[in-house]
Amino acid sequence: MFASLILSSFLFASAPADTISDYYEVETIATPPGLVAETGGLSFLPDGRMAACFHRGEVMLYNPKTKAWKLFADGLHDPLGVVAVSNRELLVIQRPELTRLTDTNGDGVADLYETVADDYGMSGNYHEFAFGPVRDAKGNLYISLNTGSNGAGIRDEVRGQYEPLGRQGRMYACVPYRGWVLQIRPDGTIKPFASGFRSPNGIGFDAKGRLFVTDNQGDWLGTSKLYHVEEGKFYGHPTSLVWRPGFPNVDPLTLPVRTLDSLRTVESIAFPHESMAHSPTQIVVDNTVGKFGPFAGQMFVGDMDYAHLLRILPDEVDGQIQGACIPFFSKAGSNGTAMRIGNNRLAFAPDGSLYLGQTDHGWLGSRGIQRIRYKGGVPLDIMAMKLTPTGFILTFTQPVDEATAREMANYKLRSYYYEYHQAYGSPQMDVQPVSVAGIQLSTDRKTVSLTLDNLKPNRIYELTLGNLVANNGQKKLMNHLICYTLNKLAK
Amino acid sequence: MLRFLFQLSCLLALIPAQAQRDTVIQISATGGLQYSQKRIVVKPNTRLTLVFHNKDDMAHNLVITRPNSRLRVVEFALALGDKGASQHYIPAIDDVLAHTSSVEPGNTDSVTLKLTEGGYPFVCTFPGHGFIMYGIIYATKDVKRLPQPDQDINMPNPARTQEAAHQHHSAASGHPFPITLPAVYRTFMPDCGPAAIAVGLPGPNGGQSYVFDAGECRIRYAWSGGFVDNTEQWEGKGQLLTKVVGDIYYRDLGGFPWRVGSTVPKAQFKGYSLINRYPEFRYVMNGVEVRELVKPLARGRGLVRTFTFGPTKKTLSFINKPQPGIRVQSSVGRFQKETLIIPPGTRQVVLTMKYEVVLGARSEE
Numbered sequence: 001m002f003a004s005l006i007l008s009s010f011l012f013a014s015a016p017a018d019t020i021s022d023y024y025e026v027e028t029i030a031t032p033p034g035l036v037a038e039t040g041g042l043s044f045l046p047d048g049r050m051a052a053c054f055h056r057g058e059v060m061l062y063n064p065k066t067k068a069w070k071l072f073a074d075g076l077h078d079p080l081g082v083v084a085v086s087n088r089e090l091l092v093i094q095r096p097e098l099t100r101l102t103d104t105n106g107d108g109v110a111d112l113y114e115t116v117a118d119d120y121g122m123s124g125n126y127h128e129f130a131f132g133p134v135r136d137a138k139g140n141l142y143i144s145l146n147t148g149s150n151g152a153g154i155r156d157e158v159r160g161q162y163e164p165l166g167r168q169g170r171m172y173a174c175v176p177y178r179g180w181v182l183q184i185r186p187d188g189t190i191k192p193f194a195s196g197f198r199s200p201n202g203i204g205f206d207a208k209g210r211l212f213v214t215d216n217q218g219d220w221l222g223t224s225k226l227y228h229v230e231e232g233k234f235y236g237h238p239t240s241l242v243w244r245p246g247f248p249n250v251d252p253l254t255l256p257v258r259t260l261d262s263l264r265t266v267e268s269i270a271f272p273h274e275s276m277a278h279s280p281t282q283i284v285v286d287n288t289v290g291k292f293g294p295f296a297g298q299m300f301v302g303d304m305d306y307a308h309l310l311r312i313l314p315d316e317v318d319g320q321i322q323g324a325c326i327p328f329f330s331k332a333g334s335n336g337t338a339m340r341i342g343n344n345r346l347a348f349a350p351d352g353s354l355y356l357g358q359t360d361h362g363w364l365g366s367r368g369i370q371r372i373r374y375k376g377g378v379p380l381d382i383m384a385m386k387l388t389p390t391g392f393i394l395t396f397t398q399p400v401d402e403a404t405a406r407e408m409a410n411y412k413l414r415s416y417y418y419e420y421h422q423a424y425g426s427p428q429m430d431v432q433p434v435s436v437a438g439i440q441l442s443t444d445r446k447t448v449s450l451t452l453d454n455l456k457p458n459r460i461y462e463l464t465l466g467n468l469v470a471n472n473g474q475k476k477l478m479n480h481l482i483c484y485t486l487n488k489l490a491k
Numbered sequence: 492m493l494r495f496l497f498q499l500s501c502l503l504a505l506i507p508a509q510a511q512r513d514t515v516i517q518i519s520a521t522g523g524l525q526y527s528q529k530r531i532v533v534k535p536n537t538r539l540t541l542v543f544h545n546k547d548d549m550a551h552n553l554v555i556t557r558p559n560s561r562l563r564v565v566e567f568a569l570a571l572g573d574k575g576a577s578q579h580y581i582p583a584i585d586d587v588l589a590h591t592s593s594v595e596p597g598n599t600d601s602v603t604l605k606l607t608e609g610g611y612p613f614v615c616t617f618p619g620h621g622f623i624m625y626g627i628i629y630a631t632k633d634v635k636r637l638p639q640p641d642q643d644i645n646m647p648n649p650a651r652t653q654e655a656a657h658q659h660h661s662a663a664s665g666h667p668f669p670i671t672l673p674a675v676y677r678t679f680m681p682d683c684g685p686a687a688i689a690v691g692l693p694g695p696n697g698g699q700s701y702v703f704d705a706g707e708c709r710i711r712y713a714w715s716g717g718f719v720d721n722t723e724q725w726e727g728k729g730q731l732l733t734k735v736v737g738d739i740y741y742r743d744l745g746g747f748p749w750r751v752g753s754t755v756p757k758a759q760f761k762g763y764s765l766i767n768r769y770p771e772f773r774y775v776m777n778g779v780e781v782r783e784l785v786k787p788l789a790r791g792r793g794l795v796r797t798f799t800f801g802p803t804k805k806t807l808s809f810i811n812k813p814q815p816g817i818r819v820q821s822s823v824g825r826f827q828k829e830t831l832i833i834p835p836g837t838r839q840v841v842l843t844m845k846y847e848v849v850l851g852a853r854s855e856e
Contacts, residue, residue: 075677
């Protein structure tokens with residue numbers, strides 16, 4: 001035992017691995033026997049317990065201190081999101097409605113299942129998932145509604161008005177507000193808020209309280225993406241247009257692509273399919289004020305297929321929100337417990353750790369719940385990527401060793417775009433190398449300014465970094481790939 | 492043009508899946524009140540002809556019923572009493588999908604019908620035969636999903652009593668807790684809108700169950716002998732329906748039952764509260780709040796539906812479209828034909844719905 005300790009410390013000293021697992025660790029949370037843990041939602045109660053809902057309709061409460069699970073409610077139809085309102089009250093979205101679950105008599109079990117919002121259609125198609133809710137500072141709730149899939153048909157009986165013009169295409173919206181984000185106001189009124197979504201399985205806010213939604217690569221989405229969602233806007237997947245007030249009585253798919261393109265609001269940040277996300281999920285903002293490490297205030301996004309999360313590095317150019325995404329906990333970490341795939345839901349616990357709710361739901365993924373805890377220290381990573389009129393400024397978590405920072409070969413860039421079209425996905429189009437004309441290192445060695453030969457809007461700039469190091473080579477760069485979505489040039 | 496070709500190719504691709512198949516299957520009655528085949532599997536959208544040879548030494552028929560409706564058909568056949576023989580023991584209820592005549596020993600008759608996806612019982616409705624002599628036709632794309640024959644509650648099996656089947660079902664609840672009745676599942680149910688709520692109620696012989704349609708705010712049907720099987724609904728992405736376990740004895744074919752004044756109100760679902768785990772549904776119809784609590788009849792098959800109203804000056808009435816074998820009684824007022832007018836100011840009405848197939852029951856009652 002002692003010998004092995006010496007040996008391992010010797011190995012550590014001679015070859016510092018410096019991986020993300022030195023700063024964060026993953027723990028797998030035991031779930032109760034008999035539970036099929038296809039996790040649909042996670043949320044923390046004011047008293048520190050966690051509410052979790054699962055595919056077969058259970059809503060359970062987990063006490064992180066005692067590790068005990070207790071049933072709170074059951075019988076829900078594929079619940080895919082939960083928000084704790086109080087220690088006795090949860091909001092849960094299930095296929096047919098947003099439901100308020102209340103334990104009115106204090107016995108620890110919900111006895112009141114109130115319909116908060118069900119004023120939307122159901123065709124009975126399996127793909128018509130309902131996601132959310134999230135609540136803004138004014139008390140408005142937001143939910144997002146998946147379109148149907150022509151992987152299967154619809155039921156003879158549907159709920160809501162049937163619109164055949166919305167039944168065309170691979171993913172369809174033949175009943176109201178499929179492909180929409182709905183707003184539910186504190187007075188209970190429901191407002192169709194924004195349209196053009198395909199499979200919006202992630203909804204959340206940034207640190208400034210702005211609403212964001214993720215959407216999944218597929219028809220009309222060349223790659224998965226993150227939208228900044230504002231009232232009245234259309235985000236590009238056409239079928240939901242049939243439910244837009246005043247929209248002409250036509251199948252939206254018969255409109256020319258350039259017309260649809262002119263109607264849409266583009267994503268803030270694209271998640272390149274080949275490297276970042278196949279199926280993005282929940283958005284959470286790091287509100288832990290440092291308890292989760294150096295990334296306070298940034299958004300994290302989960303993904304179903306990759307064993308990493310995405311960290312969002314926002315930028316704002318002349319009012320346009322855009323920016324970069326970079327993996328977090330890349331390759332599932334490297335030591336200790338690996339992060340699983342299928343990270344459908346994310347929630348920060350009061351102690352600043354991040355819980356991951358996993359599912360497969362008939363697709364790629366996994367089942368269960370894990371937790372990532374920050375252990376301390378500062379990994380070498382990119383804190384920010386900002387556009388300038390001539391290139392990008394990269395800000396690192398700590399001073400970078402000068403020699404590696406100034407090495408031109410350590411910055412490889414290329415740019416491309418994904419096509420907006422009806423076909424499923426898109427290859428990377430017009431891939432071009434981008435050469436770096438100059439590098440400037442700030443005096444505190446924390447920022448590197450890259451001057452590029454050429455910048456064009458509506459493209460993704462993919463930067464591959466070489467072996468940058470910090471602290472005299474002791475710290476290694478955690479992530480080498482970062483992708484900036486350039487919608488608008490900086491002047 | 493490309494688009495057209497694409498659509499055309501989609502259309503062509505669909506044809507094999509949608510095309511009707513014609514299949515002829517031979518089946519016979521053997522000794523000991525048995526059919527020679529007890530489980531027949533065809534593809535959905537098959538036009539199936541069953542050629543029925545009676546090789547037994549007594550007369551039989553072969554009746555194909557709606558899913559989960561064998562017992563109801565058998566009971567209605569029994570209730571034909573001495574009129575049964577002249578009608579080949581075929582009750583005139585719409586749960587009968589197709590049937591042969593009475594087939595004397597050595598004779599043959601056939602029956603043809605088109606089957607969409609589902610499980611269709613077949614049964615001999617001669618008095619006493621129907622509780623033993625039956626089988627099931629599955630129209631399915633996915634034979635692997637079918638239960639093992641010895642586990643298949645749609646097949647007769649003297650070694651497996653109904654109680655054993657029930658125990659097997661509850662032993663594997665699929666949850667981190669056992670299922671105890673009453674129980675509620677919001678899920679996709681057959682013959683209901685997509686916002687369905689299945690409710691299982693306690694009682695002997697597997698209890699009773701019903702489906703409440705949260706889209707329309709009304710009960711759609713009720714059954715006895717079990718609750719539901721969610722196996723297929725829970726698998727994968729959730730397209731497949733939950734299955735009814737047991738025998739459907741009641742279907743409400745009348746639409747939303749309430750009238751507010753003279754109008755057919757639009758009902759809005761408001762959820763439910765659990766009272767000793769029994770759900771009490773809440774909905775609002777033209778401003779009138781309604782709560783509906785459903786309990787099983789103390790004896791026999793039937794439901795006791797307690798409606799509680801919020802204050803209203805409008806006259807409420809309840810339309811009961813008569814169903815064969817179902818008697819409805821109200822704690823308040825009287826039915827005039829199909830309509831029960833609730834006296835103004837009434838805050839609670841108890842409707843007792845009893846399923847009873849009495850000898851000589853007229854199917855068109």
